[in-house]
Amino acid sequence: MDDRQAGKHSERLPLPQLSTTANSYIRGDRSGNKDSNNINSFNTNNYYSHGGTSSSPNYAKNLQCLYISDYGSHRSRVREPVEGTCTWVTEHQKYKEWLGKETSGLLWLSADPGYGKSVMASFLVTHLAIRRDAIVCFFFFKDDFEEQRIATFALCAILHQLFMQRKPLCVHAEEAFEAKGKRFTEEVDTLWNILVEAVAGGGCGDVICVVDALNECEEVTQARFIRHLASLSKPQNSHIRLKFLVTSRPYHNIERDLGSPATTIRLKGEGEVKAITADVTRVIEEGIKSLESYWGRPGGLGYLRDLLLTSADRTFIWVSLVLEILRDSHDDSREEFTNIVSTAPHGLAELYTKILDRSVHPHKARRILEIVVAAARPLTLREMNVAFKIRRDSSGVKDLRELPAGFERTVKNLCGNFVRIIDSKIFQVHQTAREFLIKGPSPGQGNWQYTLCQKDSNFSLADICISYLSLEEFGNDPPAINTYGRVQKKAVENYDQKYVFLDYAARHWADHFRDSQDRQMELFEFIRLICEAGSERFLTWLRVYWFNSRPAGRFLADWTHLMIASWLGQGAVVERLLEDGGDINARSQRYGTALNIAAFRGNEDMTRMLLQSNAKAYINGKEYNILQVKGPLDLGGLMDSWQ
Structure with missing residues (x-):
């Protein structure tokens, strides 16, 4: 039971049981349909008989219902891959086996934190889209944004992309829409069954779905989603040309529910040391070229290559962070650059600590990070400016200066490379950064690790929002x-x-x-x-x-x-x-x-x-x-x- 329900009253006398129909209405299911979670009971043939290959009469409304997340911009958060990287996956025998099957199937690409799974997923979306005989859809999970951490959002995004590319297939959502309105987008089972029926009866060839960071999907809908993913390779689905490629960390619950060789082709990225090392080397070499261009020293920073290679922990995020620190340095001397690389901690946690310890105003940095961690979605710079400045005794908007010209620089100066600013929105640099800050079962090291509590961070942001609405x-x-x-x-x-902050608050x-x-x-x-x-x-x-x-x-x-x-x-x-x-x-x-x-x-x-x-x-x-x-x-x- 969560806090929205009446705490201690749960121990009082239970309510008498309502009739089944009445209970369905109290839960908000207005359809009264006992098979509301079984879309297979819908007869889509009726729609074909009336419309042939035309789209459903509610095509536009269905698309609008399904477009509940800006899935395109979510993918754009991912860094572009360095040329020549990621190709080891497309050349791997297990990838070829999965792609070459003429039936449905699941490929699970697992890897440890910082191994570039999201970059790989984005690369594969582009790579697969070159196949002219396939429809490619995607979704990128992220647990720092509500619309990126729920499986229904992922399935809605996939269906939206499918129906945009094959308009007639939208008829498969018609009966669910007519029975439930937009509420059908809130049910994992209903959305999955619409997807399966659309692919099975649509004559559209292969439909390939790339889903990144399955481990960042929240637990309840994740479990239902995984159950459906694991069913793809069952004999009854052999005629369906639906393929999924999912990436995730090699977590036990995912391995338990998804890792059976009978249902899943698994490519263990954590075991591909040689391939990952080769890609990290390419990232380092490209990073050095970029630094040479930035500092106007073509060919003059080659000495950093071996230093970075011997220091790197084989994670792309570590290399990227150190390269950014080199770029942000005020001194481009060989001594300074050598010192930065040679003294950079080899572990991510220690590197994050060093980045934040450099903040000249740690209490201000902590306030920004607390807001970033708790925010329901990434805040814009203008929104962060208000949230950062407002206090309970603020009387009006006039007390909150409009975004100053240097606020982006202020955020970067306070939090260093711990945050990224993309399209004027503030993000944590990586999922590992979020995990570094949030309290876990074990004590942290230093002044930053595991120092933010979700409850207290949410209290701070609730206080900020309420203070704003009180102006x-x-x-x-x-x-x-x-x-x-x-x-x-x-x-x-x-x-x-x-x-500017009213919508969020x-x-x-x-x-x-x-x-x-x-x-x-x-x-x-x-x-x-x-x-x-x-x-x-x-x-x-x-x-x-x-x-x-x-x-x-x-x-x-x-x-x-x-x-x-x-x-x-x-x-x-x-x-x-x-x-x-x-x-x-x-x-x-x-x-x-x-x-x-x-x-x-x-x-x-x-x-x-x-x-x-x-x-x-x-x-x-x-x-x-x-x-x-x-x-x-x-x-x-x-x-x-x-x-």
Whole structure:
């Protein structure tokens, strides 16, 4: 159970069992379809009979539903491979065996941290795309960004690419879309089965999917995704021309579930020492040429080659970091360059420590790194400028200077090569850097390793977001709604442009508040201010949040703090609000009471807590006993009200 559910109330008397249909509605599954997770039950032949090879009638809507991550820019975060590297994989017998099969199959490329798996995956996407008889799709997992760490996002991205390249195949998503709307994109099984059916019945030849960093996928959807990947080589799938190439670290759980020779061709990169060393050598040689060009000394830095080769730990990230340190040096003398390389620690952890120890303002560097570690997505420089400067006593945006010209340099000076700035967004240099900072089971070494706690980092970012939403500018003139009760896109865009951190704060403060765990209630009095019923400040952030989470949903201004806490799953806040008194049965015109909201959101602990406090539920203005709801007809009025 997570913090969104009502903590100690889980030990109280359980709720009576609702009927199966009613339970499906409380969980938010409006389809009422008992086979909702089995897309194989859908009859796509009906769509072919009406449209031949034409695309589905909802082609555009399906594509929009599936485009929930900017998968192209995620790949662009990966460094370009040095010419001549990565080719050892395409020449390997196991790669050729996997690619040459005329059936479905899985190739698992495993390697240790820093061995260049992401660069390899990006190289293979390009290499495979040259094959004219194959459709190539890709996804790059990264656990520092919500839309890069969930398997449903990966499958949506793959389907989006497939349907973009073969428009008629979109009919295979048609029935799922009609039954569930965009909710079908939230189910691993449904998405996988759409993919398999599209490839099996589409006559499109090989479909090859490259998935990088499977180990960075979050655990729940990872397990379901791996189960499907392992099924690719089963006899019943022999007629399907669907191939997956996945990269990951050689973790036990992945090896256990994916590593069977009967289902998986495995290429162990961690055992290809000679090939990896040859590629590291090419990276060093290219890096020296780049340095010679940068410093205007053609042919003058050859002496660094042997130094780097003897010092490198065979990881690309180590070599890249040292080359960047050489580039950033203020002194290009032979003595200085030799000293940098010869004194660079051979291990990544020690090298990261040395980089951060050079910061002249370690407390400022720590604040930036804490924000980077906890952020739900990479922040832009403008957003980081606000997050870095804001304090609880900031009264208005005027206290936060617009992005100064040298802020990018400030970030680099504080954090060194520990961060990368790409397209004005701030990233950690590598997954190993994130792991270096976050507390683990063993004590760290030095002043930096394992010094950041996820709970405390989320508390800091929750505090930052809430402080921003409390600024005086948001106490008046919230974004407008149209005559249909929907938040206007242009109004939100104008607000986001004017107030650079508003989009992030409005959309993510509640997530950081939740992930602050037992510290979250330290912020209770501050969230009272931004959640004061009917206040302009409340309406400002809520309309931005609502536009992004439910763009087609009608928005009303009659929500209470108890209602929004029930919607967001803030169990501890609901408990506190119940203790403080107030109208527990206050009703929104369209959304009912807090109990209606908790039931609709499928939060059983929250529903139980409200019921035990004698909360009431109303549907179409009539009081209902929520436990006696029997089926979809009784809930029809409630369901209609959420449109």
